[in-house]
Amino acid sequence: MLPRYPQHVPLNAFQRAFLFVGSGIAAAINPRRPDLIATFGEMTVQPFFITRLRDQMLMDPTGRRILKERPRITSDSLNLDRLAKMPDNSIGRTYLYWLEREGVSPDTRLPVRYIDDPECAYVMQRYRECHDFYHAITGMPVVMEGEVAVKAFEFANLGIPMTGLAAFFEPLNLPKSQRKRLREVYIPWGLRNGMRSKLLLNIYWEEILERDADQVRAEMGIELPPDLRELRKNVKKGVH
Structure with missing residues (x-):
């Protein structure tokens, strides 16, 4: 098979199986390596899960438009200087x-x-590029606890296997107090909000940057979790 899009690396069955196992083991050993996580995510999302997500987008008017237009999320496409001039509680700001x-x-x-x-490759790319919006609208930091909470949220909403595996296994590497917070607060929050929210891939973020974040969260069915960064800061200070 010849490459079908820029960066495409065609694989035969043996290569795909080898990469599936290898990236899974390597990602489990070093979950902070984004290249390993990305590869394992691609290996586990095919063929069923990514096709299902594409079909869900095709059934939604906004999702169909995203697939047709294939926007990319970069600092240039978003124009960060423009975001800085938006109202304080807007999605963009x-x-x-x-x-x-x-x-x-x-x-x-x-x-x-x-x-x-x-087309399925674009769906996966769109998921990756929208990931930071999920962090931003939920206020979750990029520390491992925050990543696990967002992964639980994504898994409940999108059903991408890698996100579910990360939400289950990554807490095993964390201190007991952090595992307790995740188990009692943030993973239940992620699963509950992910299940009731509109499909995240059908949100055209670039078109709602000026809208009020609270209003968008309400329409999507997302409740803000307790502020994890403040909670961690208070724990370090000994505040209860």
Whole structure:
């Protein structure tokens, strides 16, 4: 098979099986390696899960438009200077504030390489590039606890296997107090809100940047969780 889109790496059955096992083991050993997580995510999402997500997008007017137009989320496409001029509680300003607070850039998402169908590959790319919006609207930091909570939220909403595996296994590497917080507060929050929220991939974030974040959360069915960063800060200070 010849490459079907930029960055595409066609694989035969043996190569795909080897990469499935290898990336899974490597990602379990080093869950902070985004390249390993990205590869394992692509291996586990095919063929059923990514096709189902594409079909769910095709059944929604906004989702169909996203698939047709194939927008990309980068610092240039979003125009971060424009976001800085938006109202304080707008989606755009909330997203920019989160990027600055966490030291994150929208330009760091790895390209999809191992999904053969170009449309399904775009769905996976869209998921990756929208991930930071999920952090921003929920206020979740990029510390491991926050990532686990967002992964639980994504798994309940999108059904991507890698997110469910991460939400289950990554807490095993955390201290007991953090596992307790996740088990009692943040994983239940993620599952509950993910299940009742509108399909995240059918949100055209670029078109709602000026809208009020509280209103968007209400329409999506998302409740804000307890502020994890403040909670961690208070625990370090010994505040109860």
